[in-house]
Amino acid sequence: MMGIVASTYIILIVAMMVADMSYTSPGHIFEALKSKEIQYAIKLSLITCTVTMILSVMVAVPLGYFMSRFEFPFKKVIDAILDIPIVLPPLVIGLSLLILFQTAPGRFIESHVRITYTVYSVVIAQFMVACAFAVRTMYVTFSQINNRQEQVALTLGCNQKQAFFNILLPQAKNGILTAASLAWARALGEFGPILIFSGATRMRTEVLPTTVFLEMTVGNIEAAVAVSLIMIFSGFAVLMVVRLFGDKKVIV
Amino acid sequence: MIRGINLSIHQGDFKLSNLNFTIEAKEYVVLMGKTGCGKTTLLETICGLRKLSSGEIWINDKNVSNEVPAKREIGYVPQDAALFxxxxxxxxxxxxxxxxxxxxxxxxxxxxxxxxxxxxxxxxxxxxxxxxxxxxxxxxxxxxxxxYPQILCLDEPLSALDEDTKGDMIELLVKLKQNLDITVVHVTHSNFEASKLANKVLYFEAGTITHQKKFR
The missing domain is CATH 1.10.238 (Recoverin; domain 1)
Known part of the structure; x- marks a missing residue:
């Protein structure tokens, strides 16, 4: 009985993808790939996701280390704050970002570098959500690594920084890979915040989820499905990389 | 030489207080006592891995109480080896x-x-x-x-080993003791290890050193 319940869910997931595939054909996918707009969206998605991934890891590694290795006042509060982007509806993140850049400091930044409705805003919107997953992953990763090896390193002549880079970081390699892949995959699927904060302008702030949205609104379901399939396969490929090379214990 | 003067270490509910001891240079000292009596805590404090609540630790003629572990030049072998x-x-x-x-x-x-x-x-x-x-x-x-540290701290280095391996390790430690001019602080709860290796045994109970015994 339990097996039937469990397998129903898996069958549903696979059925969705099979339905997508049956709705489109290789011809549709190639046609979609030939479109200049979609080529731009693929390029922008790849670039922004990669930038978001790098930024997320750069933030998640020190933050995860700090949270797992040090005790300080209001740690539980900060822990909860770090989860806000995970629990918040994506649209609300987009709206909040938009409002943030209407405040005085936000407007000051905008007066120097235009953020809202530009490519930069795409990265910021992706980063706000993706980074939370990377931080959570690194927090778990570092917490699971016993600090004994670092302590021995300290007695052998290391300072904290040397112990971190020489001893802890190499142990966290799989966790970092997992965090990076998750951030990338999250960024690829991000739509709500981008729609509000960056708009959906073709050849400017159009990423792949935006393409699906735009194609659907003009009734071009075949193209929307074709782009969806491109996303499903690239997301699946990234998740497979994590499963094959990553640390199973830290996958969230 | 290692000297502990009125050492107090607090850690959660666990407390070591007013500990005084002297370990002479080149001595092989065994710290004995039941599990949970504070031997490992003292060893880690000597290495600089735990903060003192009060008191001082001197190594030779230097007060190292506030020195980081790296500056103390103490070789440390934890119980689980903690190899990289x-x-x-x-x-x-x-x-x-x-x-x-x-x-x-x-x-x-x-x-x-x-x-x-x-x-x-x-x-x-x-x-x-x-x-x-x-x-x-x-x-x-x-x-x-x-x-080339002057001091070596061993935390129950033999506890996880089978009998044969333990015998080999004791032989090795005896060899090190004879060949290296080094002060050794060795934590254990085995009388056998103490009798084979120690110049001096410090007995620990409920956070204080109750008595000491000198061997050869």
């Missing part, structure tokens, strides 16, 4: 000298010398995962001795 599992045996042993920016040849020489002394020369290229308990302890010892 992302490195080979060779890299583990050479690590302290690499951090001290010694040249490659010097690191190589010292690594080989210690590997020979510990009888682990055939393991140098191996990774940590496949080593036996006894082999791990030997590597940890070699790593702790690599930077």
């Amino acid at each position: 599992n992302t490195m080979t045996v060779k890299k583990n042993i050479g690590f302290a000298l690499k951090i001290r920016k010694c040249n490659k040849q010097k690191i190589e020489e010292r690594t080989n010398e210690l590997a020979e002394l510990m009888g682990i020369d055939h393991l140098l290229e191996r990774r940590i995962d496949g080593l036996s308990g006894g082999e791990k302890q030997r590597v940890a010892l070699a790593r702790a001795l690599s930077f």
Whole structure:
């Protein structure tokens, strides 16, 4: 009985993808790939996701280390704050970002570098959500690594920084890979915040989820499905990389 | 020489207070007592891994109470060996000298010398995962001795080993005691280890040193 319940869910997931595939054909996918707009969206998605991934890891590694290795006042509060982007509806993140850049400091930044409705805003919107997953992953990763090896390193002549880079970081390699892949995959699927904060302008702030949205609104379901399939396969490929090379214990 | 003067260490509910002891240079001192009586805590405090609530620790003529572990130059072998599992045996042993920016040849020489002394020369290229308990302890010892420390702290180095391996390790420790001019602080709850190795035994109970006994 339990097996039937469990397998129903898996069958549903696979059925969705099979339905997508049956709705489109290789011809549709190639046609979609030939479109200049979609080529731009693929390029922008790849670039922004990669930038978001790098930024997320750069933030998640020190933050995860700090949270797992040090005790300080209001740690539980900060822990909860770090989860806000995970629990918040994506649209609300987009709206909040938009409002943030209407405040005085936000407007000051905008007066120097235009953020809202530009490519930069795409990265910021992706980063706000993706980074939370990377931080959570690194927090778990570092917490699971016993600090004994670092302590021995300290007695052998290391300072904290040397112990971190020489001893802890190499142990966290799989966790970092997992965090990076998750951030990338999250960024690829991000739509709500981008729609509000960056708009959906073709050849400017159009990423792949935006393409699906735009194609659907003009009734071009075949193209929307074709782009969806491109996303499903690239997301699946990234998740497979994590499963094959990553640390199973830290996958969230 | 290591001197503890009115040492107090608090850690959660656990407390060591007003501890006084002197360990002479080149002495092999065994710290004995039941599990949970504070032996390991004291050892870690000597190494600088735990903060003192009050009191002072002197090494030779220097107050090291506020020194970081790296400045104390104490070789430390924890109970679980805590070998660096992302490195080979060779890299583990050479690590302290690499951090001290010694040249490659010097690191190589010292690594080989210690590997020979510990009888682990055939393991140098191996990774940590496949080593036996006894082999791990030997590597940890070699790593702790690599930077020529004056003091060596051993935390129950034999507790996880089977009887045969334990015998071999005791032989090795006796050999080190004879060949190296070094002060050793060895934590254990085994009378047998103490009788084989110690110049002096400090008995620990409920956070204080109750008495001491001198051997040869």
